[in-house]
Each structure stands twice: as C-alpha cells, then as structure tokens.
Amino acid sequence: MRHLLLLVFLLLPALARANLLDAFELEKRCASDRPDQVNTCLGYLSGVADSDNAAPAWRGQKSLFCIPQGVTVIQLRRTLLDYLKKHPEEADFNAAILVGNAFIEAFPCD
Numbered sequence: 001m002r003h004l005l006l007l008v009f010l011l012l013p014a015l016a017r018a019n020l021l022d023a024f025e026l027e028k029r030c031a032s033d034r035p036d037q038v039n040t041c042l043g044y045l046s047g048v049a050d051s052d053n054a055a056p057a058w059r060g061q062k063s064l065f066c067i068p069q070g071v072t073v074i075q076l077r078r079t080l081l082d083y084l085k086k087h088p089e090e091a092d093f094n095a096a097i098l099v100g101n102a103f104i105e106a107f108p109c110d
Helices: 002-018 023-031 035-059 073-086 095-106
Strands: none
Touching (some): 035 073
16 A cells, blocks of 8 residues: 555656646637636636736735736636737747736736
C-alpha cells in the first residue's frame, strides 16, 4: 500500500502539468456548446481575474487590468473570444498570457 501511495505522489506533478491549458485548448473550450467545456473556460477566466485582483496584496503591485463590478464570467468569455478574433496571432500563446492580454485591452485601469 505504501508503494502505491508513493507512486501516486510521484506521478502527481506529471498529471498536473498535463492538465495545463494552452490558448488553443482554452479557445476550444470557451467556444464550445458543451457545458463541461464551457465550465472549464469560465473557471479558468475566473481564476485569472481573481489572481490579478489579489496581485496588490501578494506582490505589492498594481493590477494589470480592472474588471468593473458586475461583469459576469459569461461576459469575460465573450471578451476572450472577441479578442481572439482580433488577434489570431496569439492563438498559440500560453493561456494565462492570452487571457491577460484580452483583459488588459478590454478592461484597462485608469
């Protein structure tokens, strides 16, 4: 049993890396009609937004973008998909960078 647990702990980092999204995969999920795919998209967008919102406390730096109160994750999804239509050259970026770029353009801070 201990060997099985050790194997699981050794494989966890590899499994976690395998689940990272690139921009292509994120776009596919955000553009999907499947609820499970859309939920992954919405969760990812929420995570990026929440991380940036926490940046001042974590790093003592200003937020990169300023999403107004009341903006829904559905609106964030549309923001990302619209951004990709205007910037197809970013389709192979890291997903977090792509989302950050989309949010910076759509929700600049004053």
